[in-house]
Amino acid sequence: MSTLKEKKVVLGSYTAGSGLKAALAMKPNEVIQQLIDSGLRGRGGAGFPTGLKWRFAANQKDPVKSVICNADEGEPGTFKDRVLLIDHIEKVLDGMAIAAYAIGAKEGYIYLRGEYTHMISALEAQMEKYNKKKLPFEFRLSLRMGAGAYVCGEEFALIESMNGNRGEPRNKPPFPVQKGYLEKPTLVNNVETYATVSHILVKGADWFAGLGTDKSKGTKIFSISGDVERPGVYEFEMGVKLSEILEFAGAKDTKSVQVGGFSGINVAKDQFDRPVAFGELPPGGSIIVFNKDRDMLKVLKNMLEFFEEESCGQCTPCREGTYQLLKGINMIERGEKSVKYFKELVTLCEVMKDSAKCGLGQSVPNPFLSIVENFKDEILYK
Ligand SMILES: Cc1cc2nc3c(=O)[nH]c(=O)nc-3n(C[C@H](O)[C@H](O)[C@H](O)COP(=O)(O)O)c2cc1C
Ligand code: SF4
Structure with a gap:
């Protein structure tokens, strides 16, 4: 074990x-x-x-x-x-x-x-x-x-x-x-x-x-998975740089990292030197590493399908919002909708953040907005 x-x-x-x-x-x-x-x-x-x-x-x-x-x-x-x-x-x-x-x-x-x-x-x-x-x-x-x-x-x-x-x-x-x-x-x-x-x-x-940073004391345990040589459970002091975590777990040719699980944010290469701590990159339990061969549109769809399936359906912003985001990204993929339509999805994300009843619906915009922002060319203009 x-x-x-x-x-x-x-x-x-x-x-x-x-x-x-x-x-x-x-x-x-x-x-x-x-x-x-x-x-x-x-x-x-x-x-x-x-x-x-x-x-x-x-x-x-x-x-x-x-x-x-x-x-x-x-x-x-x-x-x-x-x-x-x-x-x-x-x-x-x-x-x-x-x-x-x-x-x-x-x-x-x-x-x-x-x-x-x-x-x-x-x-x-x-x-x-x-x-x-x-x-x-x-x-x-x-x-x-x-x-x-x-x-x-x-x-x-x-x-x-x-x-x-x-x-x-x-x-x-x-x-x-x-x-x-x-x-x-x-x-x-x-x-x-x-x-x-x-x-x-x-x-x-x-x-x-005495450990960690001003706002994030102590240590944190992370589950590290994806494209790394040494996946597993690691303990680091709060404030550790994401790049240090990646090096320790043996990540190579990393394209982006999902920090804080699906409900966390996608971090692109130019941000790898940021610390992981409250108020910085979110210190959730999960770090998922994607290497250069990963198709980020597929990654995003996979996340949206998960949230659509798991939404309890109690409140409209989350129940309808997750459905519309997934539908929208599928349509953009098939070339059926414009970049202008994508902007409407961004507005929908703002509504979800502000009005979904619990953290599930409030967090769906995190991966959506960060992945699209990091990989605009790959997702919107290909
Ligand atoms: C959709 C959703 C799923 C959650 N899943 C977990 C979970 O699996 N484990 C957990 O400890 N907290 C989870 N939380 C957070 C809990 O609501 C709660 O904040 C936490 O258990 C409080 O413990 P803590 O103060 O020790 O962090 C989840 C929150 C949301 C919105
Ligand atoms: S935001 Fe929470 S309460 Fe609302 S539908 Fe989603 S999971 Fe249910």
Whole structure:
């Protein structure tokens, strides 16, 4: 089974239980303050400050609360959470227990991607073992399975599916920390976020805040795939240049790189020296490399087909928008529409960004606009 390939050993090794032990030596609000001081931002994509989210959850008066580990990992090209769950489960479960202690939750759930059925028995065994630990607070872990919908990685769609409803995003507020699973306060964090919390509790907020950049502290784990000699799961310090990542993974004759998965942006050669960090190239979990032989029109169509298929259909800008973008690009390919028509698709993208209900519809324009901008000649004028 694959293990992390680290550029520098930063997070490093971890002794099972050590993060939780450090947390239990503090009061719950001190644990949360550690996370605030560390500058940790969620590793599931949006980058919300983890400590602040935990404080909102802790401040909820309702005594029934839960923590959820978002292991839906549906973003194409992302497989780092799978590696964490298989090879580093002790960090993830400790992170969930630390969260439960900090916010006062009694239940913890791992929501696992529907396609990861091969991991069920090992995960259940680990969780059962954890449930037998004698903790100084009540906490019980269990596993919930997704059914293969990408949108169910969105926190409210995930919660709705756990509630037994259609997995669809809801309007916010109220946020999950206010009204989530079973309409009770619910903390949702990514697998990597929980794993990172365990390290921060052991090594301290200052250590973590000393890594990375001003706005992006610590390290980040990336799944690297596509046209590289050494695909796999890598850990880099935030702020690493994309060119360094490419060199490390053995990319040759690279034409462009999709940073942050399909919902991220396409980066052309002249931008390879930019850093990967919040506020720069998006530090999502996935980096997909395309070499000089790739047809970027085919790549774009593949992405749009994915989004059209995965749109939950609840709101018009996304349901109709993804359909129209795909239809438009097919027509441009067949020479049936003009460049003027393409400009209308750009306007449609702006509408989608502003008015789609959730991150799925809001992000479809990212690959569309960046790929067409980077490869205008190849896509529009060939
Ligand atoms: C369409 C869509 C899919 C998502 N998929 C995931 C996912 O697979 N895993 C994940 O952790 N977050 C995913 N998210 C982000 C979650 O909604 C949420 O922000 C995240 O789980 C919060 O955890 P964090 O603060 O630790 O990042 C997705 C969001 C959207 C809009
Ligand atoms: S943006 Fe797309 S996925 Fe999100 S709620 Fe609207 S239709 Fe559903």
